[in-house]
Amino acid sequence: MAWLHTWAGLVTGWVMFCVFVTGTATYYRTDISQWMRPELRAAAVEPGLAAERGAAYLKVHAPKAVSWFVSVPQEDRPLIGVYWLDSFEAPIQQAMLDAETGAPTTVRATHGGDFLYRFHYELQIMPVLGRWIVGASALILLVALVSGIVTHRRIFSDFFTFRRDRSAQRGWLDAHNVTGVLALPFHLMITYTGIVTLAFTLMPWGVASAYRGDELRFFVEAGQSPAWQAATGRPAEALPLAPLMGRAQAEVSEPLEMVIVNNPGDAASTVVAVFEEPKGLAHRHPQIVFDAVSGAVINRLGTLKPAAHVFTSFLGLHEAHFAGPALRVLFFLCGVMGSATIATGHVLWSVARAPKPGTAAGFGLRLVRGLNLGTILGLPIGIAAFFLANRLLPVALDQRATWEGGVFFAAWGGAAILGLLRPHDRTWREMGTAAALLFLAIPLVSAVTTDRGFDFVGFDAAMIAIGFALAWGARKVSRYRGSARARPAAASKSLARA
Amino acid sequence: MTPSSVLLNLALSFAGLSALCLAMDRHHRAIFHGAPSRKRARALRWTGWCGIAVSFAAAIITADWNFGPVQWLGSLTGAALLVVGLVSYRPGWVRPAAVLALPLAAVAAFLA
Numbered sequence: 001m002a003w004l005h006t007w008a009g010l011v012t013g014w015v016m017f018c019v020f021v022t023g024t025a026t027y028y029r030t031d032i033s034q035w036m037r038p039e040l041r042a043a044a045v046e047p048g049l050a051a052e053r054g055a056a057y058l059k060v061h062a063p064k065a066v067s068w069f070v071s072v073p074q075e076d077r078p079l080i081g082v083y084w085l086d087s088f089e090a091p092i093q094q095a096m097l098d099a100e101t102g103a104p105t106t107v108r109a110t111h112g113g114d115f116l117y118r119f120h121y122e123l124q125i126m127p128v129l130g131r132w133i134v135g136a137s138a139l140i141l142l143v144a145l146v147s148g149i150v151t152h153r154r155i156f157s158d159f160f161t162f163r164r165d166r167s168a169q170r171g172w173l174d175a176h177n178v179t180g181v182l183a184l185p186f187h188l189m190i191t192y193t194g195i196v197t198l199a200f201t202l203m204p205w206g207v208a209s210a211y212r213g214d215e216l217r218f219f220v221e222a223g224q225s226p227a228w229q230a231a232t233g234r235p236a237e238a239l240p241l242a243p244l245m246g247r248a249q250a251e252v253s254e255p256l257e258m259v260i261v262n263n264p265g266d267a268a269s270t271v272v273a274v275f276e277e278p279k280g281l282a283h284r285h286p287q288i289v290f291d292a293v294s295g296a297v298i299n300r301l302g303t304l305k306p307a308a309h310v311f312t313s314f315l316g317l318h319e320a321h322f323a324g325p326a327l328r329v330l331f332f333l334c335g336v337m338g339s340a341t342i343a344t345g346h347v348l349w350s351v352a353r354a355p356k357p358g359t360a361a362g363f364g365l366r367l368v369r370g371l372n373l374g375t376i377l378g379l380p381i382g383i384a385a386f387f388l389a390n391r392l393l394p395v396a397l398d399q400r401a402t403w404e405g406g407v408f409f410a411a412w413g414g415a416a417i418l419g420l421l422r423p424h425d426r427t428w429r430e431m432g433t434a435a436a437l438l439f440l441a442i443p444l445v446s447a448v449t450t451d452r453g454f455d456f457v458g459f460d461a462a463m464i465a466i467g468f469a470l471a472w473g474a475r476k477v478s479r480y481r482g483s484a485r486a487r488p489a490a491a492s493k494s495l496a497r498a
Numbered sequence: 499m500t501p502s503s504v505l506l507n508l509a510l511s512f513a514g515l516s517a518l519c520l521a522m523d524r525h526h527r528a529i530f531h532g533a534p535s536r537k538r539a540r541a542l543r544w545t546g547w548c549g550i551a552v553s554f555a556a557a558i559i560t561a562d563w564n565f566g567p568v569q570w571l572g573s574l575t576g577a578a579l580l581v582v583g584l585v586s587y588r589p590g591w592v593r594p595a596a597v598l599a600l601p602l603a604a605v606a607a608f609l610a
Contacts, residue, residue: 157522159518159519159578160515160519160522160525160578160581161524161582162582162585162586163586164586178579178582182575182578182579182582183575185571185574186572186575280564281565281568317568322565324500324501324504326500326501326503326504326505327504327565327568327569327572330504330569330572330573330575330576331572333575333576333579334572334575337575
């Protein structure tokens with residue numbers, strides 16, 4: 001079992017560390033998005049009116065689309081988002097509109113917190129491949145978690161134990177155990193619900209064989225999306241959206257989130273009002289479907305059948321949209337502990353295999369050490385560079401949002417290459433210090449380059465805290481590494497016990 | 499699921515887990531210079547489990563069955579991390595902190 005735990009953890013750890021870190025950041029996705037669009041101030045625009053402004057833009061720019069999606073201004077994004085599909089095969093297109101005027105916005109182009117959110121489950125590579133890698137790694141992580149529980153025979157007697165006065169290896173093992181065991185309910189929950197979230201990617205065959213190419217019908221029958229009404233080809237004048245939305249809002253207590261117009265301009269056009277999810281564990285959006293021409297209510301979606309309800313509850317538990325500020329801090333803390341469990345596990349692996357003084361490290365050890373450096377410190381460097389790029393890239397830059405992502409990968413890649421070339425103790429200290437300085441620079445750069453000063457107190461405080469944590473962690477790594485080499489006998493003895 | 503309800507949970511979980519921690523020889527020795535007597539260890543263990551149970555009840559009462567269990571588990575994780583941190587870096591603070599947590603819980607219960 002110990003063997004299984006070690007190797008299952010090692011091979012998936014690098015991917016899962018990235019997934020845990022970006023997922024933990026995603027608990028504050030809206031705050032990150034707000035910070036990354038500093039020009040925006042909350043604008044109070046009536047949702048129905050915003051929907052009409054979005055539809056007016058789409059009528060001019062996408063009259064032939066099969067579907068329009070208009071997201072109404074939210075607290076974290078006081079913009080009108082318009083998205084459209086020219087055909088079911090075509091990629092989705094989008095534009096951001098000013099909430100007050102309905103004209104394309106002049107706010108800096110950025111993916112905001114959505115970048116880290118998408119990275120969390122797609123790794124920002126080809127979506128399907130990314131989901132497969134994340135899903136497969138999560139499955140193996142679940143194996144590592146369960147085998148870890150079996151391997152760790154003294155869960156209760158070592159529950160509160162963190163021996164920092166003993167050997168390096170003891171310290172890393174205790175840190176690995178403490179962060180792993182104390183947040184174990186979270187680790188199991190988040191890994192399991194994460195796999196469930198990707199269930200349709202990992203196991204598409206059930207739905208595919210039962211519905212034979214008409215997968216949409218599955219979601220209709222599960223009560224998750226309204227039935228699709230084919231276009232007739234006859235044009236017809238649609239009713240204005242604002243009164244329809246007013247009628248929909250009178251039925252639902254949650255605020256309007258999105259309006260979908262299917263087959264715009266057609267006689268069979270439908271309008272779907274999508275509301276924010278009600279307070280509860282389950283992640284489901286109430287929807288009301290109207291006939292766009294007559295205004296009659298075609299369908300109301302909201303209550304789910306048991307299986308779909310369980311599925312959406314798992315989704316809700318994973319995303320923790322229900323969590324208020326205090327509980328959110330605890331979720332965030334658990335996410336940090338999950339990342340720390342993986343990181344300490346990896347450091348422990350390489351510390352336990354440190355070569356005797358005077359002998360050189362083998363290729364495998366050098367590779368693991370390099371990848372550890374490139375992941376555990378490389379990813380934070382990438383994230384810090386991503387935030388700095390948001391402030392430092394020119395606002396009018398073409399493809400600006402893509403450039404921000406490019407800076408993220410360039411900084412991370414550079415750090416990873418450096419880590420692979422020089423997988424030494426000194427590199428830990430240097431890169432840790434560099435990462436810490438980058439995070440500490442974020443509030444200052446933001447204050448200098450925008451007119452918001454230190455408006456984002458929570459975000460700035462988090463950056464400073466992360467900066468200090470990285471500086472402290474890097475110092476620990478370099479110190480413990482040193483003492484591990486000095487005491488190889490103690491290290492190999494406790495390895496035998498571990 | 500107000501902040502004060504989470505604080506109530508955290509304080510109760512912290513007091514309970516501190517008692518459980520002190521009931522263990524190794525940690526008791528680090529704080530009181532000696533292992534606890536059998537009676538004392540048993541009393542501490544009972545206190546600890548009661549604290550955790552009361553914390554669970556408080557979670558269910560203030561955040562109902564929908565979110566209560568989630569909040570309770572989250573508070574246990576947060577409180578346990580605090581206990582481990584104190585026991586490793588400031589062992590002398592565990593007892594006063596656990597005692598202080600009780601009036602804090604009372605205040606939080608009043609607000610929740």
